[in-house]
Amino acid sequence: MYVLVGRDPDDREARRMLGSVLYGLGSTLLSAEQPDASLEALTECAGVYEELRELGEPGMPPLIADVHARKSLVLAQLGRGVSAVIEADQAVTTYLDLGAGGGESPLFLDLARVLSLNASVLYDYGDCDLAVCSADWAVRFYLSKAEAINDAPLAESFMHGRYLRGSAAIAARVHTQQGRHAIALAVGATEVHTARAMARTNAPADLTHLVTALVHHGLNLREAGRSDEGEELIREGRELDAPATAEATRAWRSLTAQGATGTARPPAMSFAAALAAAARKLGDDRVPSVLRELAFDPADGATTMVPSLRCEEQTAPAMATLLAGLVVDLLDDPDPYSAREAGILGREAHYLFAAASRAQVPSMRFQFHDFGATWARMLLALVPAFETGPGGAVIATDLTGWLAGITLRLQPIALVDQATGRLVDQCHALVQRLLP
Numbered sequence: 001m002y003v004l005v006g007r008d009p010d011d012r013e014a015r016r017m018l019g020s021v022l023y024g025l026g027s028t029l030l031s032a033e034q035p036d037a038s039l040e041a042l043t044e045c046a047g048v049y050e051e052l053r054e055l056g057e058p059g060m061p062p063l064i065a066d067v068h069a070r071k072s073l074v075l076a077q078l079g080r081g082v083s084a085v086i087e088a089d090q091a092v093t094t095y096l097d098l099g100a101g102g103g104e105s106p107l108f109l110d111l112a113r114v115l116s117l118n119a120s121v122l123y124d125y126g127d128c129d130l131a132v133c134s135a136d137w138a139v140r141f142y143l144s145k146a147e148a149i150n151d152a153p154l155a156e157s158f159m160h161g162r163y164l165r166g167s168a169a170i171a172a173r174v175h176t177q178q179g180r181h182a183i184a185l186a187v188g189a190t191e192v193h194t195a196r197a198m199a200r201t202n203a204p205a206d207l208t209h210l211v212t213a214l215v216h217h218g219l220n221l222r223e224a225g226r227s228d229e230g231e232e233l234i235r236e237g238r239e240l241d242a243p244a245t246a247e248a249t250r251a252w253r254s255l256t257a258q259g260a261t262g263t264a265r266p267p268a269m270s271f272a273a274a275l276a277a278a279a280r281k282l283g284d285d286r287v288p289s290v291l292r293e294l295a296f297d298p299a300d301g302a303t304t305m306v307p308s309l310r311c312e313e314q315t316a317p318a319m320a321t322l323l324a325g326l327v328v329d330l331l332d333d334p335d336p337y338s339a340r341e342a343g344i345l346g347r348e349a350h351y352l353f354a355a356a357s358r359a360q361v362p363s364m365r366f367q368f369h370d371f372g373a374t375w376a377r378m379l380l381a382l383v384p385a386f387e388t389g390p391g392g393a394v395i396a397t398d399l400t401g402w403l404a405g406i407t408l409r410l411q412p413i414a415l416v417d418q419a420t421g422r423l424v425d426q427c428h429a430l431v432q433r434l435l436p
Contacts, residue, residue, distance in 0.1 A: 012057055019048040023067060030074055039074045042067055062107060065094035069114045072121050079394035081125025082347060082402070086354050088118040089306040092134070103144065109160060112141035115305060116163035119170050125395075126307065127271040127348065132174035133298045134305040138167035139187060158198065165194040165209065172216060177255045178270075180299050181224060188217035192233070208244050211237040215248035223256075271295055274344040278326045281333055281341075291322055294348075307351035308359075316356040317363050317371045323349035324378035331381050339385050343392075346382040350375070350402070369413045372406055373420060376427055379403045383430060400434040403427055 001018040008014065022045035029038035046067045053060035069091035075084035091114045100107035115138035122131035142149065142164040149160045168191035175184035195213040199206045218233030237245045269277075272295035279287040294310045296302045304310055311319050323345050330342035353375045356364045364371055383399050386392035407427040414421040 012052060012055065015048055015052055016057065019045050019052070019063070022048065023063075023070070026067075026070060026074070030070075030077070035074050035077045039071065039078070042071045042074065046071070061094055061098055062110060065091045065098075065114065066110075068094070069117050073117060076121050076124060080398040081121070081395055082350060082398045084121045085126045085307065085347075085351060088114075088121045089308050089351065089355065090358070092118050092306045093308060108141060109145060109149075112138050112145075113160065113163050115141070116167040118306060119167055122306075123170050123174075123268075125347075126351075127344070128174050128177075128268045129270045129272060129296065129298045129302075130305060130307065132171055132178075133296075133302050135167040135171040135174070136187070136298065137303070137305060139164065139171055139190060142167070143190070158201075161194055161198055165191060165198055165213075168194060169209070169213065172213075172220075173255055174298075176216070176220060176252070178298075181220065183299060184220055185217075185224060188213070188220055192217050207240060211241045211244040212248040212251070214240075215245050216252050219249070219252045269340065269344055271344060271348055274341040275326075277337075277341045278330060278345065281335060281338060282326065282329055286326065286329070288322065290319065291326075294319060307348060308355035310348075310352065313356060313359045313361050314363070316352040316359075317361060317367075320349040320352035320356070321371065321374050323352070324374050327378050328381050331385055339389065342382065343386060343389070346378060349378060350399070354402070368409060369417065369420060372410050372413075373423055376403060376406045376410060376423055379406070380423075380426055380430060383434070387434070397434055400431055404431045404435060407431065 001014065001021050004014040005011065005018055022041045026038045026042035026045060029035070029041060046064060049060050049064045049067060053064065068087045072084045072087035072091065075081070075087060092111075095101075095107060095111040095114055098107055099105055100111035102108070105111075115134045119131050119135035119138060122128070122134060142160060149157055152160075168187050172184050172188040172191050175181075175187065191213045192210075195206075195210040199210040214233045214237035218230040218237065220230070221227075221233065222230030224230075234245065237248065275287060275291060275295055296304050308316070310316075327342045327346040327349060330338045330345070353364075353371070356371075379399055379402065383396045383403065386399065387396035404427075407424055410420055410424050410427075414424040
């Protein structure tokens, strides 16, 4: 493909085929556990598609959105969760801008797939309320097209089935953790039904997922007073795989705080909970109502599925600035848990700054000396907190990469402003220490 494009640089079809080959290569390399090479191929693919879009080639936005979605998975696998969330955000918002949420849109199932991927990235690296909202909508979309999916070719049906299973699993776990038992039971039944269908492959991973779904749903049924149904599912899971059943039980107890966590994933703190903690520690007056409005109830029909949808693009820099102030103050708080809360609020502030910058909001373009400096100061405080925290070194490096880009944009201002010059020097020192 390089040879063909080189022979005729104006041949758009050859360039489009090059993008397709790079996208497929990125997927293959990820499956072959070569995420760094996969990221390189996908980044090149995005560049090819962006050039074609600028040339007016039709049909590029959905392809670019899919590259962002795939890059988010690769970045998540590399532990670069902050960048992963931002890539997933771009994928979701692109599909929404294309009207994919309409039931008759040909992109409807593509949006469901991307929402499922987004939910998995947010579950690991973002706000669990955003994750469950994205997962809930993915489940709704998939169930509304169940007949079409079942009638599709087998490979396509299984692809969507796995995304539905993943979304239902995330939704069931978060709703269980947050005490929304009726919703957890409903979506848990969907997870079990889909997991049974996927387990027909007899692949070890699919069987393990089935066991986990059976046990979690069974325990939720038992808690709801439907003991016979619950015990039957748990017994089925034990017969399939006793060790996996024991591990699933430990994970469920961790979610519901009914036992030691063992090796299970600890429950995540939501953005809303971190904001409430900041109000308790710093004072109610430090958390204005405009910040409280950024939080939402996932069970109340919310459509906030990515960080950039928390507020209007034009107000995002101001909201991020307010959050950044809370982050810096929390990092000075003696309570050891304040660093965790600062990390949650700091990532959300970073996502809002990044979204406003991506959208070229006028205030980010013409007042970057203010908003960019605030963004940089927050990251200067936040990166060391992640660096010394458990499992946060990769996130610290990821944020430092963003800090390097912000510093580059601040450099011209540093030539005429001493305060910005000192800030840029501090940023350079941190970047040189953490980035190879």
